[in-house]
Amino acid sequence: xxxxxxxxxxxxxxxxxxxxxxxxxxxxxxxxxxxxxxxxxxxxxxxxxxxxxxxxxxxxxxxxxxxxxxxxxxxxxxxxxxxxxxxxxxxxxxxxxxxxxxxxxxxxxxxxxxxxxxxxxxxxxxxxxxxxxxxxx
Amino acid sequence: xxxxxxxxxxxxxxxxxxxxxxxxxxxxxxxxxxxxxxxxxxxxxxxxxxxxxxxxxxxxxxxxxxxxxxxxxxxxxxxxxxxxxxxxxxxxxxxxxxxxxxxxxxxxxxxxxxxxxxxxxxxxxxxxxxxxxxxxxxxxxxxxxxxxxxxxxxxxxxxxxxxxx
Numbered sequence: 001x002x003x004x005x006x007x008x009x010x011x012x013x014x015x016x017x018x019x020x021x022x023x024x025x026x027x028x029x030x031x032x033x034x035x036x037x038x039x040x041x042x043x044x045x046x047x048x049x050x051x052x053x054x055x056x057x058x059x060x061x062x063x064x065x066x067x068x069x070x071x072x073x074x075x076x077x078x079x080x081x082x083x084x085x086x087x088x089x090x091x092x093x094x095x096x097x098x099x100x101x102x103x104x105x106x107x108x109x110x111x112x113x114x115x116x117x118x119x120x121x122x123x124x125x126x127x128x129x130x131x132x133x134x135x136x137x
Numbered sequence: 138x139x140x141x142x143x144x145x146x147x148x149x150x151x152x153x154x155x156x157x158x159x160x161x162x163x164x165x166x167x168x169x170x171x172x173x174x175x176x177x178x179x180x181x182x183x184x185x186x187x188x189x190x191x192x193x194x195x196x197x198x199x200x201x202x203x204x205x206x207x208x209x210x211x212x213x214x215x216x217x218x219x220x221x222x223x224x225x226x227x228x229x230x231x232x233x234x235x236x237x238x239x240x241x242x243x244x245x246x247x248x249x250x251x252x253x254x255x256x257x258x259x260x261x262x263x264x265x266x267x268x269x270x271x272x273x274x275x276x277x278x279x280x281x282x283x284x285x286x287x288x289x290x291x292x293x294x295x296x297x298x299x300x301x302x
Contacts, residue, residue, distance in 0.1 A: 027248075119256065119277075
């Protein structure tokens with residue numbers, strides 16, 4: 001039997017990425033991500049990747065792997081700080097696989113409450129386009 | 138019914154097709170024909186001017202299959218498209234037009250966005266529920282309103298508050 005190493009807890013100042021795989025999740029009017037990208041469905045949680053100990057190149061490699069698996073185009077990522085999630089009474093739960101993965105849990109069940117949280121997260125998130133992709137506007 | 142037409146086909150042939158020969162089928166075909174005529178009428182030019190209708194059709198097409206995000210997303214159905222289309226058409230003349238999007242639960246979305254803290258998003262469901270959420274500086278508003286031909290007053294008020302200078 002092998003011991004599974006304990007996953008480092010998420011600190012409030014830690015950064016996480018939500019990979020953006022659809023053009024219609026990016027606003028045309030300004031370089032930000034729409035709240036649509038943060039609606040949890042069909043699972044009651046939202047997938048993110050912790051920046052923790054990853055280089056920029058490694059972070060993009062994870063994003064590309066997610067895009068390839070679906071398959072979809074990787075347009076960029078929305079970076080958000082853990083505190084912006086925690087202060088909305090959500091929880092960030094690290095998972096052993098894939099690398100640096102975590103779920104944002106604790107979402108309310110009703111759609112309007114999900115939407116207002118998604119709005120607030122989107123307002124604080126930074127959109128980082130994948131500049132080496134020809135698909136990025 | 139999945140949306141399996143391109144935007145060009147939508148304008149040319151209409152969204153709904155029917156292979157049935159019943160009165161109902163003829164009625165649906167007739168209504169679809171009238172809908173196409175309406176789409177091409179001068180009153181529709183406002184919607185077409187900033188591309189929101191084109192974007193709505195494009196997004197609906199892209200998200201018309203189950204699992205369109207590879208993560209179990211619900212499809213955008215014909216019913217949802219028509220609800221969204223009628224909502225768009227019901228906006229009073231002269232109101233700012235939104236941008237269109239979709240969420241993984243199969244809802245189509247309209248967004249009026251001025252800044253990160255002055256923004257409104259409305260999700261349209263296949264049943265005609267309008268789920269809205271708005272950030273208005275330090276305050277916020279969210280809830281659900283039914284849609285039936287007329288855009289609810291509270292949503293018109295939020296559009297004004299987001300877009301007014």
